[in-house]
Amino acid sequence: MDPIPCLGCGIFFKPRNKLQGYCSHPDCQRARKALWQRQKLANDPEYAQGQKLSNSKWLATRPNYWKNYRSQNSEKTARNRVLQRIRNRAKARTDKGLDTSRHVGIAKMDARKPLINGLSGEFWLVPMIAKMDAVKIFIAAIPGDPG
Numbered sequence: 001m002d003p004i005p006c007l008g009c010g011i012f013f014k015p016r017n018k019l020q021g022y023c024s025h026p027d028c029q030r031a032r033k034a035l036w037q038r039q040k041l042a043n044d045p046e047y048a049q050g051q052k053l054s055n056s057k058w059l060a061t062r063p064n065y066w067k068n069y070r071s072q073n074s075e076k077t078a079r080n081r082v083l084q085r086i087r088n089r090a091k092a093r094t095d096k097g098l099d100t101s102r103h104v105g106i107a108k109m110d111a112r113k114p115l116i117n118g119l120s121g122e123f124w125l126v127p128m129i130a131k132m133d134a135v136k137i138f139i140a141a142i143p144g145d146p147g
């Protein structure tokens, strides 16, 4: 078969059959399995229930897991807090019937200027694709810059 771009990394590889979309790199296989599980959780309530039970049993044997995780991964914790705030805002808007599109975070072109004006500090660039890593950036105002 002709080489095709991997759905995970985008690098061309020779698939073993026409259904194969991911190369054999461990990161791409992890992405493929994670996608499979997300789809399975969304479409199979019995599987979702089993996973939920399994996860809660696992967590019950490790009572400080999340506390330890947060103290050892401060960057990820900060990112998760930002993402949760975005999800909460999206849910609040959806609950009020203001926004059913779920495309929260897409800036309105006309809203850009006032937001950027005088803005400085540390921020997270959060991709709309949930499993991609967010990037921490620092915005500093340049003296004399009009906008």
Ligand SMILES: [Zn+2]
Pocket (backbone or CB within 6 Å): 006, 007, 008, 009, 010, 011, 022, 023, 024, 025, 028
């Ligand atoms: Zn790949």
